[in-house]
Amino acid sequence: MTAVAHRPSAALLGLHRAGIELRTFFRERDAVVFTFALPIVILALLGSIYDGVYEGSDVTTAQYLAPSMVAAGIASTVFVNIGAGIAADRDDGTLKRLRGVPMPPVAYFVGKVLMALLISVIETVLLLGIGVFAFDLTLPADVVSWLTFGWVFLLGVVACALLGVAASSMAGSARSAGAVMNLPYLVLAFISGIYFTPIGELPEPLVTAGSLFPLKWMAQGFRSAFLPDTILAQEVVRSWEHGRIALVLAAWCIGGLVLCLTTFRWRGRRDR
Amino acid sequence: MTDNPAVRVRGLRKAYGKLTALDGIDLDVAQGEVLALLGPNGAGKTTTVEILAGHRDRDAGEVAVLGRDPGRADLAWRAELGIVLQGSADLGELTVRESVHHFARYFPRPRDPDEVIALVGLTGKAGARIRTLSGGQRRRLDVAVGVVGRPRLLFLDEPTTGFDPQARRLFWDLVRSLAGRYGTTILLTTHYLDEAEALADRLVVIAGGRVVAEGAPATLGGRAAVRACVRWADGQQDTDDPAALVADLTRRYAGTVPGLTVTRPSLEDVYLDLIGEHR
Incomplete structure (x- = not known):
């Protein structure tokens, strides 16, 4: 049959899905405003409350917070948005309609991840902008730091996106999704040393728990790119541990993919 | 290939917990046929369509849709289907135009999305966000998305709910043109018996999860064989030969028969009788 030969490729359809996802996202004004505002408001608030520099360095609390909030911002926009977004797609018939057309399933996920990447880039630019203008954060001038930032960003977004997809199946409906997705995110933000700084002063059992998840490693990776090495004394160990960051994030990418493939439900609980 | 039915169902069963939705359905839809599935709310129409479209699992029975089991079908099979x-x-x-254009992209040989929008009468709303559409307009968008892929087989589950009379006629024209010009096989469910009578080659009535009758609209439930009722000002009589009775009356009244009507049961009467027995 000639029809089979002309079927559009999954990659192309993934790009089209991303276009549709982005249009849908940016047209819901209130969601856009609050998605971007949450990490920004938290950075502005915490950055203004805490005062002073860390011992042995000239890094202020607000400057320390900025790269960590980039990591938390990615986690909230990507993990929470994708998780809740898929639960909504399952509820309102989006998934059912897509299952009724010849769409390779991977195109749907490619669309979600590309949308997440773009939203994360915007979120990161906004957060770094606040860091630079309000809290005198200096952006690195060397290529190596930006490369570090780049690979941590990419692995982090993909890991959070895949985990969001996997977590979407925990939510019974779109209405419960917000609540379901927020608890794991908030707990992680605390035990990953985002809201509580510096991470070196967190109780050890919490650090151990936080170290199991990607957020702690993303924040550490971003701090390594944006902060001077004099701040290392405030970290859990006196090294940026780039190798370990890459390992943990890559493991979460793979684990997230496996979770997606094994737990993802195209149908709602009523459609069996 | 053309000898095989587009849809072949034998002994289809489905239960939701203790509730039996389908209790052994047999159904055939020939290639190019327009078949209307009728039945009261909860009869199992939607369950049947969703199983055939691959959206629901069945408990038992054989199902072949375009020669494939919908529970194990691939994307090439989906490309031949339209589902509403x-x-x-x-x-x-999204806007109407964006949605129809987007869904056209999934198919190997789609129709022109703007033509499809015109076919369902939404050209004037092409730039409108879908959340601003009325219920009937939204339904017309669903139909547009369902036919834009140039399907060989089209499932329409209560497609005209909420349509205004003009939109309904436009939809009827669309279905007739799909069936007549393109040979599209169509399985539709509806509660509107005039719609079933206007569009379908054959009707299947299900009630309580079973097929209770099937046939052409003119003959369903022995409709053609039922005696006609002749009524006039001073009386009424059921007869097999209404023409003879009217001729006789004309002679008796020596001209115009006052208040003369000849009626056969409407499709709706037959239908209500049929499902009444299975309530």
């Missing part, structure tokens, strides 16, 4: 189901609330922030 009930209860979608998606796409709200």
Whole structure:
């Protein structure tokens, strides 16, 4: 049959899905405003409350917070948005309609991840902008730091996106999704040393728990790119541990993919 | 290939917990046929369509749709289908034009999306966000998305709910042109018996999860064989030969028969009788 030969490729359809996802996202004004505002408001608030520099360095609390909030911002926009977004797609018939057309399933996920990447880039630019203008954060001038930032960003977004997809199946409906997705995110933000700084002063059992998840490693990776090495004394160990960051994030990418493939439900609980 | 039915169902069963939705359905839809599935609310129409479209699992029975088991079908099979189901609330922030163009992209040989928008009468609303559409307009969008892929087989689950009379006629024209010009096989469910009578080659009535009658609209439930009722000002009589009775009356009244009517049971009467027995 000639029809089979002309079927559009999954990659192309993934790009089209991303276009549709982005249009849908940016047209819901209130969601856009609050998605971007949450990490920004938290950075502005915490950055203004805490005062002073860390011992042995000239890094202020607000400057320390900025790269960590980039990591938390990615986690909230990507993990929470994708998780809740898929639960909504399952509820309102989006998934059912897509299952009724010849769409390779991977195109749907490619669309979600590309949308997440773009939203994360915007979120990161906004957060770094606040860091630079309000809290005198200096952006690195060397290529190596930006490369570090780049690979941590990419692995982090993909890991959070895949985990969001996997977590979407925990939510019974779109209405419960917000609540379901927020608890794991908030707990992680605390035990990953985002809201509580510096991470070196967190109780050890919490650090151990936080170290199991990607957020702690993303924040550490971003701090390594944006902060001077004099701040290392405030970290859990006196090294940026780039190798370990890459390992943990890559493991979460793979684990997230496996979770997606094994737990993802195209149908709602009523459609069996 | 053309000898095989587009849809062949034998002994289809489905239960939701203790509730039996389908209790052994047999159904054939020939290639190019327009078949209307009728039945009261909860009869199992939607369950049947969703199983055939691959959206629901069945408990038992054989199902072949375009020669494939819908539970194990691939994307090439999906490319041959058009599906209009009930209860979608998606796409709200997109416009009509964006949605139809987007769904055209999934198919190897789609129709021109703008033509499809015109066919369902939404050209004037092409730039409108879907959440701003009325219920009937939204349904017309569902139909547009369902036919844009140039399907060989089209499932329409209560497609005209909420349509105004003009939109309904436009939809009838669309279905007739799909069936007549393109040979599209169509399985539709509806509660509107005039719609079933106007569009379908054959009707299948299900009630309580079973097929209770099937046939052409003119003959369903022995409709053609039922005696006609002749009524006039001073009386009424059931007869096999209404013409003879009217001729006789004309002689008796020596001219015009006052208040003369000849009626056969409408499709709706037959239908209500049929499902009444199975309530």
